Amino acid sequence: MSGICLIDETTSPEDIKTIVRFFARVKGKTLNDVNFDELKENIQTNIPGGLQRRSAYLTHPLFNSHHSEHEMLRYIKSLEAKDLSLCHSMIALGSCTMKLNATTEMVPVTWAEFSKMHPFAPADQVGGYMQLFDELNNWLSEITGFAAMSLQPNAGAQGEYAGLMVIRAYHNDRGDSHRNIALIPSSAHGTNPASAAMAGMKIVVVRCDDNGNIDVADLKAKAEQYKNELSCLMVTYPSTHGVFEESIIEICAIIHENGGQVYMDGANMNAQVGLTSPANIGADVCHLNLHKTFCIPHGGGGPGMGPIGVAKHLVPYLPGHAVVDIERGKSIHAVSSAPWGSASILIISHAYIAMMGSEGLTDATRYAILNANYIKTRLEHHYPVLYTGANGRCAHEMILDCRAFKNFGIEVTDIAKRLMDYGFHAPTVSFPVAGTVMVEPTESEPKHELDRFCDAMISIRHEIDSVEKGLSDKTDNPLKNAPHTASVITANEWEHPYTRQKAAFPLPYVAAYKFWPSVGRVNDTYGDRTLICSCPPLTDYEFEESEVTTPEFGT
Amino acid sequence: MKLNIDYQEKFQARHIAPNQADTAQVLKAIGVKSLDELISQTIPQKIRLKAPLNLPPAKSEFDYLNNLKQTASKNKVFKSFIGQGYNDVIVPGVIQRNILENPGWYTQYTPYQAEIAQGRLQALLNFQTMVVDLTGMEMANASLLDEGTAAAEAMFMQYSLRKNQNANVFFVSKAVYPQTIDILKTRAQPYGIELLIGDHQSVELTDSMFGAIVQYPAGDGAVYDYKDFATAGHEKGIKLTVAVDIMSLALLTPPGEWGADIVVGSSQRFGVPMGFGGPHAAFFATKEEYKRSMPGRIIGVTIDSAGNYALRMALQTREQHIRRDKATSNICTAQALLAIMAGMYTVYHGPAGIKLIAERIHGLTVLLEASLKQLGYEQLNKTYFDTLKFDLGDFTPIAFNT
Numbered sequence: 001m002s003g004i005c006l007i008d009e010t011t012s013p014e015d016i017k018t019i020v021r022f023f024a025r026v027k028g029k030t031l032n033d034v035n036f037d038e039l040k041e042n043i044q045t046n047i048p049g050g051l052q053r054r055s056a057y058l059t060h061p062l063f064n065s066h067h068s069e070h071e072m073l074r075y076i077k078s079l080e081a082k083d084l085s086l087c088h089s090m091i092a093l094g095s096c097t098m099k100l101n102a103t104t105e106m107v108p109v110t111w112a113e114f115s116k117m118h119p120f121a122p123a124d125q126v127g128g129y130m131q132l133f134d135e136l137n138n139w140l141s142e143i144t145g146f147a148a149m150s151l152q153p154n155a156g157a158q159g160e161y162a163g164l165m166v167i168r169a170y171h172n173d174r175g176d177s178h179r180n181i182a183l184i185p186s187s188a189h190g191t192n193p194a195s196a197a198m199a200g201m202k203i204v205v206v207r208c209d210d211n212g213n214i215d216v217a218d219l220k221a222k223a224e225q226y227k228n229e230l231s232c233l234m235v236t237y238p239s240t241h242g243v244f245e246e247s248i249i250e251i252c253a254i255i256h257e258n259g260g261q262v263y264m265d266g267a268n269m270n271a272q273v274g275l276t277s278p279a280n281i282g283a284d285v286c287h288l289n290l291h292k293t294f295c296i297p298h299g300g301g302g303p304g305m306g307p308i309g310v311a312k313h314l315v316p317y318l319p320g321h322a323v324v325d326i327e328r329g330k331s332i333h334a335v336s337s338a339p340w341g342s343a344s345i346l347i348i349s350h351a352y353i354a355m356m357g358s359e360g361l362t363d364a365t366r367y368a369i370l371n372a373n374y375i376k377t378r379l380e381h382h383y384p385v386l387y388t389g390a391n392g393r394c395a396h397e398m399i400l401d402c403r404a405f406k407n408f409g410i411e412v413t414d415i416a417k418r419l420m421d422y423g424f425h426a427p428t429v430s431f432p433v434a435g436t437v438m439v440e441p442t443e444s445e446p447k448h449e450l451d452r453f454c455d456a457m458i459s460i461r462h463e464i465d466s467v468e469k470g471l472s473d474k475t476d477n478p479l480k481n482a483p484h485t486a487s488v489i490t491a492n493e494w495e496h497p498y499t500r501q502k503a504a505f506p507l508p509y510v511a512a513y514k515f516w517p518s519v520g521r522v523n524d525t526y527g528d529r530t531l532i533c534s535c536p537p538l539t540d541y542e543f544e545e546s547e548v549t550t551p552e553f554g555t
Numbered sequence: 556m557k558l559n560i561d562y563q564e565k566f567q568a569r570h571i572a573p574n575q576a577d578t579a580q581v582l583k584a585i586g587v588k589s590l591d592e593l594i595s596q597t598i599p600q601k602i603r604l605k606a607p608l609n610l611p612p613a614k615s616e617f618d619y620l621n622n623l624k625q626t627a628s629k630n631k632v633f634k635s636f637i638g639q640g641y642n643d644v645i646v647p648g649v650i651q652r653n654i655l656e657n658p659g660w661y662t663q664y665t666p667y668q669a670e671i672a673q674g675r676l677q678a679l680l681n682f683q684t685m686v687v688d689l690t691g692m693e694m695a696n697a698s699l700l701d702e703g704t705a706a707a708e709a710m711f712m713q714y715s716l717r718k719n720q721n722a723n724v725f726f727v728s729k730a731v732y733p734q735t736i737d738i739l740k741t742r743a744q745p746y747g748i749e750l751l752i753g754d755h756q757s758v759e760l761t762d763s764m765f766g767a768i769v770q771y772p773a774g775d776g777a778v779y780d781y782k783d784f785a786t787a788g789h790e791k792g793i794k795l796t797v798a799v800d801i802m803s804l805a806l807l808t809p810p811g812e813w814g815a816d817i818v819v820g821s822s823q824r825f826g827v828p829m830g831f832g833g834p835h836a837a838f839f840a841t842k843e844e845y846k847r848s849m850p851g852r853i854i855g856v857t858i859d860s861a862g863n864y865a866l867r868m869a870l871q872t873r874e875q876h877i878r879r880d881k882a883t884s885n886i887c888t889a890q891a892l893l894a895i896m897a898g899m900y901t902v903y904h905g906p907a908g909i910k911l912i913a914e915r916i917h918g919l920t921v922l923l924e925a926s927l928k929q930l931g932y933e934q935l936n937k938t939y940f941d942t943l944k945f946d947l948g949d950f951t952p953i954a955f956n957t
Contacts, residue, residue, distance in 0.1 A: 004638065004775060004776060004942055004943065004944050004945075005636045005638075005923070005942065005943050005945070006636050006637065006638030006639075006642070006776070006941055006942045006943075007636075007916050007917075007919045007920045007923065007941045007942075008635075008638075008642040008643045008644070008824075008916060008941070009642070009643070009644055009645050009802075009824070009912055009915075009916060010634075010643045010644065010645055011634075011916070011919055012919075013919065013922070015634060015919075016919055016922055016923050016926065019636070019923060020923070020926045020927065020930070023927055023930055023932060024930055027930055027931060029930055033929065033930060034926045034929045034930060035929065036926055039922055039925045039926055039929075040922060043918045043921045043922050043925075044921065045806070045917060045918075045921065046921060046937075046938055046939065047778065047806060047807065047917075047938055047940075048780075048938060050780060050808070051778060051780055051807055051808050051938065052806065052807070052808065053804065053805065053806055053807055053808050053809065054808070055691065055808075055809065055812065056906070057688040057689050057804075057805070057809075057906055057909075058685065058688050058689075058901055058905060058906035058909065059688070059906065060684060062681060062684075062902060063681075063684075063685070063901055063902055063905050063906060064905050064906070066902050066903065067903065067904075067905055067908070069649050072647075072649050072650075072899075072902070072903050073649055073653060075902065076649070076650070076653045076654060076899065077653070078674075079673075079674035079675070079677055079678055080653075080657070080659040080660060080674055081674065082671075082672075082673040082674035082677075083659070083660075083663055083671060083672050083673070083674040083675055084663070084668075084671040084672070085658065085659055085660075085662045085663040086658065086662035086663075087658050087659050087662060091663075091664055093664055096664060098662075098664060099570075100569075100570050100572075101658065101661065101662055102566070102569065102570060102616075103658075104566070104616040104619065104620060106656065106658075106661070107620065108620070108623055108627065109655075109830075110651065110655065110656060110828070111627055112632050113627035113628065113630040113632055114627060114630065114830065114831065115828035115829070115830050116632050116635075116643060116828065116829060117630055117632070117829060117830070117831040118635040118637045118641050118643075118829050118831070119641055119829065119831050119832035119833075120637050120639060120641070121631075121633075121635065121637070121831075124631075125630065125631040125633065126629075126630055126631075126831070127629030127630065128626045128627045128628065128629035128630035129630055129831055130629075131626050131629060132626060139610055142608055142609055142610060143608060143610075154700040154701060154704070154833065154834070155700055155887065155888040155889075156887065156888060157885040157886065157887045157888065158700060158704070158885075160885065161885060165741060165745075168745070191885045191887050194884065194885035195885045197885075198711075198742070198745065198884075198885055199745050200744070200745025200746060201745075244597060244598050244599055244602070246599050248599075248602065249601060249602065273608075274604070274607070274608050275594065275598055275603060275604060276598060276602045276603055276604055277604060280602055280604060281602050291888065297658070297661040297662050297892075298661075298662065298663065298664050298665070298888075299660075299661050299663070299890075299891050299892030299893075300660065300661070300663040300664070300665065300666065300672075300675040300891040300892055300895065301663075301664070301665035301666060301675075301679075301697075301852065301888065301889050301891030301892075302665075302698065302700075302834070302836075302888045302889040302890040302891045302892065302893070303833070303834030303888075303890050303892060303893060304888040319741075320737075321734065321737065322733040322734050322736065322737035323639070323733055323734055332741060333737045333738065333740040333741035333744075334703065334734060334737040334738050334741060335704075335738065335741055336700065336701055336703065336704065336738070336832075336833075337640065337701035337702050337703035337704070337732075337734045337735065337738065337821075337832070337833075338641075338701065338734070338831070338832025338833050339832065340831065340832055341832065341833060342830070342832065342833030342834035342835075343830060343831035343832045343833060344828070344830030344831055344832075344833065344834070345830075345833075345834055347623075351619055351623070352570075353610065354611065354613070354614050354619055354622075355566035355567075355570075355613055355614050355615070355616060355619050356566065356567055356570065356613055357567075357610055357611065357612055357613025357614075358607045358608040358609070358610045358613075359567070359607070359613070360565075360566070360567035360570070360571075360613050361608065361610070362607065362608065363567060363571055364567075364570065364571055366590050366593075366594055367571045367572075367573055367578075367590075369593065369594060369597055370573070370578070370581060370582075370585075370590060370593060371573065371581075373585050373593060373597075374581045374584060374585060377584050377585050377586075378584070389596075389597060390599075391596040391597070392596075393593065393596050393597040394597075395597060395598075416668065417668075417670065420668070420670055420671050425664065425668055425671060426668055429667075443570070443571045443572065443573075444570060444571065444572050445572050446572035446573055446574070446577065447573055447577035447580065447581060448577075449572075481860070483670050483671070485861075487861075488861065515671070517670040517671050518670070518671075518673045518674075519669075519670050519673055519859040519861075519863060519864075519865040520670070520859040520860035520861045520863070520865075521670060521859060521860045522669045522670060522857055522858075522859050522860075522865045522866075522867045523857050523858050523859065523860070523865075524857065524867060524871075526857050526858055527855045527856060527857025527858075527867060527869055528855070528857075528869055528870055531694075531843075531846060531855055531869060531870070532855055532856040533680075533683055533687075533694045533695070533853055533854065533855050533856075533869065534680065534683050534684035534687045534688075534694070534695075535680055535681065535684040536856055
């Protein structure tokens with residue numbers, strides 16, 4: 001038998017003594033049989049010269065100037081102040097569900113009982129986590145209507161991949177290894193085809209009709225054409241266009257009739273909870289973005305969690321793990337390093353469900369739909385709403401069409417950047433339709449915040465009108481020059497045909513609480529042409545026009 | 556006045572913002588009489604659930620936390636000497652309170668709107684810089700999901716870049732962490748990639764191999780000199796991925812100096828709690844020549860409209876929403892918050908501090924080996940950083956109270 005012992009940052013010489021005492025006792029000896037203090041005085045590395053690091057690292061001033069706590073604190077705060085977060089205003093990103101991340105949900109994440117647990121700790125030491133996972137599994141199964149969940153996938157896209165691998169294993173197990181075609185609607189999120197490709201599937205695109213719905217005739221034709229090779233359909237519900245498609249049950253039935261499985265992308269689950277469910281519409285697998293519908297914060301681009309739920313016939317194939325025994329019989333290999341993915345943030349979703357209950361969760365869905373339809377009502381006379389359901393309603397989000405403004409030179413990006421001057425983060429830009437924005441308010445925004453946002457969008461629409469009518473310059477206008485930084489507004493020279501007031505304080509509420517973008521519009525092509533992906537030393541980087549401010553490196 | 560003692564604060568009323576008066580106005584504006592009417596106009600009747608969800612009654616915030624304390628107490632917090640890619644850490648208080656526990660850092664979205672995201676873009680650039688410096692590579696991305704998936708991304712990148720289209724074997728050192736090998740198996744299967752798991756010291760390199768992965772230090776703690784292995788591989792057109800322990804690179808020659816093409820690993824050790832498996836940020840570093848094949852989000856320097864220093868996500872044309880099925884990876888959400896924490900850990904400690912921490916870890920390991928040697932235990936790793944491997948013979952575990 002061999003044993004491995006690892007030392008970390010928290011280990012002390014006393015801990016070493018404890019381990020030595022233990023090993024001594026096994027041999028019937030004591031610590032006195034070791035010259036511990038003598039050994040302690042002369043510790044030499046055993047790393048041979050050739051493997052010892054000679055090169056310097058972390059030499060940039062940034063890593064050498066924030067070592068007192070005050071400096072560190074101020075550095076962290078100086079960076080934080082440049083970023084717009086939910087602390088400032090609604091972030092109405094369609095398909096991202098930027099709802100409340102309640103403090104109570106977050107508090108336990110850093111409790112030692114959760115944060116200091118090793119993922120491979122013995123089963124008899126992790127009863128708390130096991131209970132939490134059991135409850136969360138049951139609750140999410142109830143919400144999705146599925147038989148079981150795998151909490152392993154670490155993000156939505158990884159959930160997609162895991163779900164498709166489960167479908168693949170199912171077909172293979174039934175001797176249908178030739179089933180490798182994934183039908184994907186043209187409106188799908190880009191990760192869908194990417195995940196299908198990773199799972200070794202061939203992608204056949206299904207058309208959408210003029211209303212943005214899946215073209216059922218096209219779907220049927222393709223499902224029948226490939227009935228011998230059909231692996232699955234990947235479908236988002238409600239659709240990425242923000243609509244509850246009437247034909248979803250028929251769609252799922254067509255896939256099943258032709259031997260395929262239905263993978264539901266759970267990105268829009270916030271419009272389903274308590275009112276309908278993936279199993280109810282006929283899906284076999286779905287992933288849940290716990291960082292959308294179930295309150296894990298987005299963290300500025302992660303972490304997330306993308307557990308998958310599956311119908312009974314797929315349960316045996318849910319991911320296993322090489323170190324911790326979570327085998328289900330015919331499990332696929334692991335998709336994440338840790339058996340339960342990013343375990344500590346599962347607490348957040350657990351807390352959310354436990355504190356909302358059935359009625360609260362269902363109400364969250366209802367109010368998410370209410371808030372979206374309110375924005376639609378206020379904005380549809382200013383921006384065409386691209387797709388709606390049979391009764392003219394949107395689900396929990398809507399697409400505002402900005403393509404017509406292109407005729408007089410206004411791009412959707414100009415609207416996105418101009419929103420910053422009003423203190424808002426742009427909605428989702430150019431997804432799922434280029435030249436549009438997709439707005440999702442969530443249930444966590446009060447009416448007055450929705451009104452502020454709508455006022456901003458309407459005010460921007462008036463600015464667009466001015467350009468269209470020739471009242472504003474085509475290129476030198478508040479939209480094209482957005483966002484306006486404090487240094488631009490306070491510069492000695494101001495040569496634009498509109499006022500500074502108009503630029504920075506376009507509505508009264510902005511003056512009451514102004515968030516200043518820290519830089520002007522970024523130049524994407526410049527950066528891609530001369531790619532620099534680490535902190536540049538002052539001398540290496542030349543500016544083309546730096547008359548406005550002195551560049552601050554590494555601040 | 557009669558006093559109401561049945562009042563229980565409802566979390567629901569905190570999470571769902573619209574109040575009754577506002578809701579009435581909103582319903583009127585939309586043109587419906589009730590919320591139910593709106594919902595029935597929105598969701599097709601035939602897919603509606605017939606019964607409410609069967610979930611436990613809602614708890615108040617106060618009750619939930621009290622209850623959770625009891626559940627939490629069933630987790631036993633002991634000193635962990637397990638390792639295997641996860642290490643206990645000291646999270647600097649200033650980072651824990653002001654980043655990990657701070658909604659100003661955790662409630663933002665991915666920095667697509669760069670002009671109002673310069674703070675975290677800088678923090679992520681710091682992370683990339685730290686990874687580049689410690690690994691000795693030329694560029695790094697701003698995080699992948701975990702070490703295992705980073706290794707799988709590396710394998711696939713090597714596969715995509717292979718010159719010999721018939722090469723389909725990927726060599727995996729048997730000393731790579733078992734959970735990483737498990738993920739490689741999942742990812743290799745659909746592409747018909749054959750994994751050859753073996754000893755890097757004895758494996759015969761062939762033309763059918765397109766890549767290899769080794770662990771540094773190895774999964775059992777041994778530190779090998781892989782230089783000759785890297786060189787021999789390169790002669791056969793085999794690219795090399797090295798999975799590393801980032802802390803060890805403060806003392807060990809970085810893989811970038813001895814021939815690695817890709818370096819991956821977890822940055823958990825830099826001040827991010829173990830959390831029973833995550834979340835942690837994995838890193839992925841490579842050479843400049845592979846920049847267009849690198850998975851994940853990359854932060855890059857550019858200028859703004861006034862010509863000033865500005866940051867944004869670079870090379871976005873590689874992303875799935877543009878490349879769709881041509882995308883080489885489906886990475887979307889990453890581990891920004893944790894990458895920011897790990898980067899800040901190095902800002903806080905600096906190179907001298909990191910080196911002291913690494914030296915102390917290594918020194919205590921040396922001390923343990925020397926002590927156990929005096930007791931007659933045989934340690935098997937000739938060279939190590941923080942992990943010892945003992946031959947225990949017919950050892951029987953015993954309970955021990957200190």
